[in-house]
Amino acid sequence: MSVRLVILGLLRERPLHGYELKQIIEEHMGDWTAIAFGSIYYALDKLAEEGCVERIATEQEGHRPSRHIYQITERGEEEFLHLLRELWRTPERQYYDFDVALFFITALPHEEVLATLRGRVAGLEAALAHLEAHQNEQTEAPEVPPIAHAIFNHSRVHLRAELMWTQDLLHHVAEGRYP
């Protein structure tokens, strides 16, 4: 659902076509969103139907596929604020597929479980290190908006929580607490 918010939010700056949206999203939000490019075109069509955006031009460079340029409408501005407030207010509950695996884990041999948990711990440590390096690098770039720090921290605190929990789980499993 946040694709719509992203599209409207970016179109508030200036008119864009689908591919441009895809590029901006990948470059500026790629680290903390998962928006498939197919969803962008779907959402654009939907938003156009609803009168939240409108095609203002169709351009073509050489014999490249032509592109449709969209502009946000007044209705779109309203929808943007509506979606923003909704996301901003609604508490989101996260679910972890890993918990499902954990629930059935007695189906796997003890040694395999231990080995994989150790692998997860290592992977989380690496991810955390990578994130922190990336964050420092971004911190120095002047074009990165201040709010990016908060978004980085968000990932960081959850990665850390996940790491600690996994280490804890590893110890419990090693002690044979889940036979």
Add this chain to the structure above:
Amino acid sequence: MSVRLVILGLLRERPLHGYELKQIIEEHMGDWTAIAFGSIYYALDKLAEEGCVERIATEQEGHRPSRHIYQITERGEEEFLHLLRELWRTPERQYYDFDVALFFITALPHEEVLATLRGRVAGLEAALAHLEAHQNEQTEAPEVPPIAHAIFNHSRVHLRAELMWTQDLLHHVAEGRYP
């Protein structure tokens, strides 16, 4: 994707029909999974097509809608282990819609942002308290498998991380660091 694992995992115990699966999932996994009942029937059909489960009977009580009982096959057992290992090994990256809202937050008035953040902090504190109470209550129940503790803790550590991060964000916003 974890619906398939859940279905196969539960069918390993004994043959079940769709509604029974729905009940077990709601009762035993409702707190930490989000599996819509529509997805259960879809997955059952799919798994049957693939030969992972098979209908072994169709029963009917009175004039109630009849129910189809499914049994796991050998192929299903293999698929179960395959899915379990995949979930168990694959690191899962979580994305937070809230980050998208945060990215566009300058579109909302400062006071509203502050008020809503305070609301979120309160909500997270309540959720945490509720979870801890629920966990204590479950801890005493004998039929709850030991692994349930780990799953509870998983939610708890992430809720705590989210709470701390939100409080931190609130302070930064209050200090006017994101104008």
Add this chain to the structure above:
DNA sequence: GGTAGTATATACAATATAGAATATTATAGG
């Protein structure tokens, strides 16, 4: 200068999701 790979740009089809619709039976409250 040929060619392998990447970038541009969207349409479309396959798959997945989630809730509404349906129809019967049990239950609880006045």
Add this chain to the structure above:
DNA sequence: CCTATAATATTCTATATTGTATATACTACC
């Protein structure tokens, strides 16, 4: 005992998601 509500059990439809297909243009390297 009557009625509103919840429980039983699934099918079906509307909607959303995601990647594949398509076709041209650029670019880097041997």
